[in-house]
Amino acid sequence: MKDKGATAGIAIGGSSVILAVLLICFYLLYEVMPLFANAEIEQTAQYAMPEQSRGDSYYLTVEEQNEVAMRVAKDGSVVFFSAQDGRVIDVVETPRAQVVTSFAMEDDTSRIMGLGYEDGQVLLMQHNYKITYPDGKRKITPVIDFPFGEEPIYVANFAIEKLALRNSETALTIVAIGAEQSRLVSIEREENFITEEVELTQNAVDLPHVDNIQEVLISGDQRYVYVATASGLMTEFDIRDLGEVTLKAEHELLSDGAELVSMSYLLGQSSIMVSDNKGKVSQWFNVRDENNVENLTFIRDTQQPTSIVSVAMEQRRKGFATLDDRGVVAIYNATSTREVINEKLSDSSAYLIAFSPRANGLLLEDSQGVRFFHIENEHPEVSWSSLWSQVWYEGYQEPTYTWQSSAANNDFEPKYSLMPLAFGTLKAAFYAMLMAVPLAICGAIYTAYFMAPNLRRKVKPVIELMEALPTVILGFLAGLFFAPFLEENLAAAFSILVVMPIGILLFAYLWSRLPNQIRWLLPEGWQPLILIPVVAFLGWFCVAMSPVIELVMFDGNIRGFITNDLGITFDQRNALVVGFAMGFAVIPTIFSITEDAIFSVPKALTQGSLALGATYWQTLVRVVMPTASPGIFSAVMIGMGRAVGETMIVLMATGNTPIMDVNIFEGMRTLAANLAVEVPESEVGSTHYRILFLAAFVLFLFTFVVNTLAETVRQHLRKKYGSL
Amino acid sequence: MKKTSVSNWFKSGEPWVWLNAGAVAISVIMVIGLLLLIAVRGLGHFWPADIIEARYELPGQPAYNLVAERVESVDVPTAQLREAGIDIPEGEAFMQRTLVKTGNRDIYGSDFRWVVDAFLSDVRKPEMLIAAERHEWGNLYGYIKEVKEAGVVIAETEDKTPTESALATWQAFEASIERATEIHDDIYQIEKHDIGAINHGLERLRLKQRRYELNNKLTPEALADLDAERAELDIEYKGLQQQLITLYGEINRDTVVFEAMDGTVLELNVAKVVRAYRPNAMNGFGKIGFYGDKLWEFLSAEPREANTEGGVFPAIFGTVMMVLLMTILVTPFGVVAAVYLREYASQGWFTRVIRIAVNNLAGVPSIVYGVFGLGFFIYFMGSSIDQAFFPEALPAPTFGTGGLMWASITLALLTVPVVIVATEEGLSRIPRNVREGSLALGATKAETLWRVVLPMASPAIMTGVILAVARAAGEVAPLMLVGVVKLAPSLPLDGNYPFIHLDQKFMHLGFHIYDVGFQSPNVEAARPLVYATALLLVIVIALLNFAAVTIRNHLREKYKSLEM
Secondary structure, eight states, rough: OOOHHHHHHHHHHHHHHHHHHHHHHHHHHHHHHHHHHOOOOEEEEEETTTTTOOEEEEEEOOOOTTEEEEETTTSSOOEEEETTTEEEEEEEHHHSSEEEEEEEEEEEETEEEEEEESSEEEEEEEEEEEEEEESSSOOEEEEEHHHHTOEEEEEEESSSSSEEEOSSSEEEEEEESSSSSHHHHHHHHEEEEETOOEEEEEEEEOOOOOOOOOEEEETTTTSEEEEETTTTTTEEEOSSSSSGOOOEEEEOOOOOOOOEEEEETTTTTTEEEEEESEEEEEEEEEEEEESOOOOEEEEEEEEOSEEEEEEEOOOOEEEEEEETSEEEEEEEEEETTTEEEEEOOTTOOOOOEOOOTTTSSEEETTTTTEEEEEOOSSSSTOHHHHHHHHHHTTOOSSSOOOOEEOOSTOOOOOOEEEEEHHHHHHHHHHHHHHHHHHHHHHHHHIIIIIIOOHHHHHHHHHHHHHHHHHHHHHHHHIIIIIIIHOOOOOOHHHHHHHHHHHHHHHHHHHHHSSSSHHTTTTTTOOHHHHHHHHHHHHHOOOOOOHHHHHHHTHHHHHHHHHIIOOOOOOOOOOHHHHHHHHHHHHHHHHHHHHHHHHHHHHHHHHHHHHTTOOOOHHHHHIHHHHHHHHHHHHHHHHHHHHHHOOOHHHHHHHHHOOOOOOOTSOOOOOOHHHHHHHHHGGGSSHHHHHHHHHHHHHHHHHHHHHHHHHHHHHHHHHHHOOOO | OOOOHHHHHHHHHHHHHHHHHHHHHHHHHHHHHHHHHHHHHHHHHTEEEEEEEEEOOOTTTTTTTEEEEEEEEEEHHHEEEEEETTTOOOOOOOEEEEEEOOOOHHHHHSSSSEEEEEEEEEOOOOOEEEEEEEEESOEEEEEEEEETTTEEEEEEEEOSSOOOHHHHHOOOOOOOOHHHHHHHHHHHHHIIIIIHHHHHOOOOOHHHHHHHHHOOOOHHHHHHHHHHHHHHHHHHHHHHHHHHHHHHHHTTTTEEEETTTTTTTTEEEGGGEEEOOOOOOOOOOHHHHHHHHHHHHHHHSSSETTTEEEEEEHHHHHHHHHHHHHHHHHHHHHHHHHIIIIIOOOHHHHHHHHHHHHHHHHHOHHHHHHHHHHIIIIIIIHHHHHHOOOGGGGGGSSSSOOHHHHHHHHHHHHHHHHHHHHHHHHHHHHHEEEHHHHHHHTTTTIIIIIIIIHHHHHHHHHHHHHHHHHHHHOOOOHHHHTBBBBOSSSOOOOSSTTOOTTTOOOHHHHHHHHHHHHOOHHHHHHHHHHHHHHHHHHHHHHHHHHHHHHHHHHHHHHHHHHHH
């Protein structure tokens, strides 16, 4: 009875520990999966068009809570209605008798909109929502405000066919396009510092007219005006100096005879999204060239099979949705060009879509009225290609690998390319291995094969003690002691590479020339003991000579030589420091496994070889090393795994800048160090958080695969020689 | 052996053997050099260095009087000094430059400056130079002038040599420090322990009330009870506060007047002084005694001045607590898993896969465990625990944030492979006949396991646990994510119910090194302390490893004899 209980208890306990260990793998995956899951869209309401008699909509939107929707009808009236059942809440009619001929939004987020009239006047309005809590329940009351006064602004003496607005704290710019004329009005606001009175200055100027204008846009900084014709010819005007409006450039937006459907800004007013009737949506933004001149440049596009009808922009992310003439809605992230949704939501009669501010809802207008969809779209900005290949970000001159997860301002688009981190990880590991592999393997060969057993029993624990040394100590020494030391004695670091082997060989040769009486004082297998003072002297010699070398060869300033003559950046905490410190951490791992592998080569093999007349060295190279090579391979793999995952040394001994440069004098940021820096600050469940989990998973997988490989090789080896 | 030509010598392979021997020599030198470096710098920190007074005159600049401790010297090319704007006559290619600690950060803005040794003249070590460690602004160096009691001068001197009046003033100052330190200890006792306990009680009452509210059990009687308890604590608090006011009045009674190196006269509250000493007047024994004091302070006191001065006791305590908890968790689970794998599970491909997996988990980067711990334990399990058991404290998290318990569990997970591997090795070394003998005598499998196998494997288990402890004590990366902080307000074990605060954040030696060395505003001043902390950590871990190795060897010897 007791026995059975014990068996059950141990089985449960044992397997649960093993399960717990497996849990790590699955939990990491569980956190990562949502990144690559597709978004979901689901229709939650459909109703007839509210106030249908007022005509179709110029504009459609909904407020923050997805409760109150608003549409601007063709007659200029504003209709507020319930987004969930279509009940009309309020109708605000245009205050003027004249016919409304055009409409423009300043920006979805500013909620400022303008109506252009047949008499050339423009009325600016803003839709606002007041939230109250009568009886503890939320009540949203929509209102129309007039931030620029209830009187319209006189812009032109012609009927306004196209209108564009741009507002900032200091200025408002209006562009009105008529059938034969184009006009620009700029109202500058200046606050008097003393009286705090606001002074308005109004300037108006005629823009060079372009026929057949389909779309007009004013840039976010109010420096440029873009007008585009139906055939896709875009003209760019420079309006920085109103006295002299110049034509800056012309661009062909479309190809293959496509016709322009719409042109609008993505969040941040930096990218222009151009859609056409062949299903293409292309992204353009200004790129600075070598002369620091901004040029509007084609960046990337997305493709649908049929004509685009309407494009909606997300208000808080760089995402957009397209509606094509089959009634299919596709939702994309602009930067990653990832299509998260592609679903037929309506039929060919659909003509307008709009996002809710949080991008968790979508309104669609078609001949049957209005539909409301609920969207689950958490991580559109991540795709496999955006993580691992170059991405052209707004404000960058070219596509780059960039890791930049946070910044000060709101419009900032996080840049999640894992490449610089993966690169940094491999770079650090590479330099560490460069230092560790020769030292550890050579040391192990000697210890296992040549060393006197008495000495071996003392040396092995000393080197293995290194393994137990906390890496935080190595990191601290590397960052605070070794990095400045190396900077002072840079010449020594390189001279030592040459001097050390030559010095040792020279000493060995001289030793072999000594009379036998002296040489026999040193028993076979005790060479390291006599080499210790030699090595120490050589090391000291290199450091002592470092300033002299620097003076003779580099004018006393090797750092200046590196930065100025070689043109390489020099950081104090660089890959050389990391390579040294991490090499230090990896040496014992490689040493101890290699030593075991060589030592466990059956004695019969070596004795056979020696009996046939081979020298010790020949036996080692021809017999022992080939036999032990799988073991040495597994040692290097395990060492590599350790170098890749090491956190504290890299964190402390580099500048942690995510750059991609093989330069040995620059730092790097590794996956592991990045986790240590950013995980505590990332918001739970956010894209950033999940990407960090992905980084952890990548690390986990990498080391797991490498170690499994090494372990299998080792077990295989053990089995093979177990029988000998 | 007869002497050979160079080419024959190369053919014999001898040079390569020597190069390999060189690799061993280099590795050994690196290990020993590193340990020596840490030891020398770490232990040197507590030695009371002499203070020098000298005249420092750079060519073309006015001379000034320098009072400072030497820190380190380097040779620099004169060209570099010239670039720095020092007008140096031609001739020497190199000059020695020394970093000196002038202290008096409140007057000069920084503790350290570089001087070129060649321009120091008239270097002497006056006996009356005083170094005073302060609670803020770092060390003070200078001559004592007056000691005042409540504004009245009780001792004064104009002398900078050990005359009678100077020594009397110094003694008055020492007495005053002793008095202030005593009062300071009283204040600390009241503020930290007594008032800490009251605050803890008040917080518990608040949570109790909130719990009643959530359960709709807040009856007027219960509320009255709570209020009564609260009033009691309030009264106690008022009494302590009164005591504090008097103590503060007393501690601020004495002041002392110093003269710094440039003649600046500085009046200082004695309460601000931790200790004062005259290193130049100390003999060897005095210095050793002082060294012992400082070492003891380092081990037993709390950190001061943003962790750059004082001791590391809370970090030692936190490390030990965390490691202990981890040991309690990891030992049974690791042993049970190993016993299952070796004694119960049928050996086959499945156990082989598991064994490889367990082996490899030891190679998974520790930061990955940290990320897992943060995501799974803290955010997932922790917040569920909070919702189920500590709803009254929400939205402030109890277990939904990093803490001692989660750190221990995370590290237990990290070290469980070590224990499994070591225990399995121990189990596999136990000779079959011992087991079979026990079974033949009629013992069940469980009895054999409990009475025969486990006791025989216990040294191996010990080895595994010690190795696990050594690894856990040195890990920092995962802890940064699951509950270590730079400065914990209180120890995770104290006199307040429930005595062990598993949810509390804690300090850790390894993290202390990282934090003080890299995040502190005054790295230069903190550096010696970091070396000392590193040395402490190295000693602890080296001892643990040494113990593990000894036990392992002992165990091997023991079973060698059994097999015969």
